[in-house]
Amino acid sequence: xxxxxxxxxxxxxxxxxxxxxxxxxxxxxxxxxxxxxxxxxxxxxxxxxxxxxxxxxxxxxxxxxxxxxxxxxxxxxxxxxxxxxxxxxxxxxxxxxxxxxxxxxxxxxxxxxxxxxxxxxxxxxxxxxxxx
Amino acid sequence: xxxxxxxxxxxxxxxxxxxxxxxxxxxxxxxxxxxxxxxxxxxxxxxxxxxxxxxxxxxxxxxxxxxxxxxxxxxxxxxxxxxxxxxxxxxxxxxxxxxxxxxxxxxxxxxxxxxxxxxxxxxxxxxxxxxxxxxxxxxxxxxxxxxxxxxxxxxxxxxxxxxxxxxxxxxxxxxxxxxxxxxxxxxxxxxxxxxxxxxxxxxxxxxxxxxxxxxxxxxx
Numbered sequence: 235x236x237x238x239x240x241x242x243x244x245x246x247x248x249x250x251x252x253x254x255x256x257x258x259x260x261x262x263x264x265x266x267x268x269x270x271x272x273x274x275x276x277x278x279x280x281x282x283x284x285x286x287x288x289x290x291x292x293x294x295x296x297x298x299x300x301x302x303x304x305x306x307x308x309x310x311x312x313x314x315x316x317x318x319x320x321x322x323x324x325x326x327x328x329x330x331x332x333x334x335x336x337x338x339x340x341x342x343x344x345x346x347x348x349x350x351x352x353x354x355x356x357x358x359x360x361x362x363x364x365x366x
Numbered sequence: 367x368x369x370x371x372x373x374x375x376x377x378x379x380x381x382x383x384x385x386x387x388x389x390x391x392x393x394x395x396x397x398x399x400x401x402x403x404x405x406x407x408x409x410x411x412x413x414x415x416x417x418x419x420x421x422x423x424x425x426x427x428x429x430x431x432x433x434x435x436x437x438x439x440x441x442x443x444x445x446x447x448x449x450x451x452x453x454x455x456x457x458x459x460x461x462x463x464x465x466x467x468x469x470x471x472x473x474x475x476x477x478x479x480x481x482x483x484x485x486x487x488x489x490x491x492x493x494x495x496x497x498x499x500x501x502x503x504x505x506x507x508x509x510x511x512x513x514x515x516x517x518x519x520x521x522x523x524x525x526x527x528x529x530x531x532x533x534x535x536x537x538x539x540x541x542x543x544x545x546x547x548x549x550x551x552x553x554x555x556x557x558x559x560x561x562x563x564x565x566x567x568x569x570x571x572x573x574x575x576x577x578x579x580x581x582x583x584x585x586x
Contacts, residue, residue: 311441
């Protein structure tokens with residue numbers, strides 16, 4: 235599959251490495267060149283400097299041929315906006331978006347985005363460990 | 367009217383100040399506590415510290431009874447989210463977003479934001495107006511950018527001068543809405559004769575701009 239990942243932080247880089255190892259074509263987009271240090275040395279995908287909330291940058295990252303778009307920058311709003319561009323402007327078949335704020339996550343998931351809130355998931359896991 | 371202004375920067379501050387002087391109820395949401403304090407000192411207690419993208423903050427300031435929410439921070443993504451939360455969580459009737467990247471206009475409209483204001487576009491339009499001798503001025507985007515209304519000035523030496531509109535090879539689907547000439551403004555028919563120096567207001571598809579330019583301004 236053609237996968238575009240926006241944000242090369244810890245999660246973005248880890249996800250890019252996993253998907254690359256599985257044989258997918260991965261393009262990672264980040265505003266900072268320095269973020270790409272997190273990618274493994276044998277990473278076979280492409281790393282591109284650019285702002286994922288900008289249509290031109292998304293096109294350069296191959297959004298028009300993408301099967302999947304994932305937004306995992308530090309900013310909830312950036313993630314939400316990029317995901318909506320991918321979904322509504324470029325019609326990417328699968329769009330996943332990280333949202334830390336649980337209230338915002340609930341709203342955007344009712345608006346039809348596939349969302350993940352590490353805040354909710356993380357708290358649940360910690361509770362389960364404590365109660366085990 | 368009750369207006370919530372998200373973002374207490376310079377634009378938010380002057381907007382709030384103008385709205386207050388017109389007698390509206392105004393609340394400014396601003397993340398920076400010092401900026402909040404400044405606004406309250408200047409305008410009275412109209413600023414609250416908080417993130418206008420958070421549903422809880424908006425609930426606290428009574429967003430459910432707001433008539434308008436104007437998001438005017440300098441980040442397009444923050445303005446988008448503030449407007450979406452206001453629309454979907456609080457049913458605010460009118461949401462207005464400031465945008466910096468003119469390309470975002472299409473997305474914001476598609477996502478239900480009622481009004482977008484792009485400083486970039488406004489300045490661009492003024493510059494186009496200044497520099498254009500016989501070029502094309504954008505007046506209005508319609509149908510989410512699939513249609514636009516433009517104005518073209520007819521140069522004195524254009525082939526089109528003296529011809530009837532139906533004799534001119536206009537782009538298919540285009541519609542001349544108005545001709546502003548020496549005799550004043552008229553709604554042209556296919557028999558209207560194109561005058562030199564007249565200004566034509568035309569509705570066209572954006573991709574037909576080059577053809578329109580050729581049809582109306584090409585020299586004899």
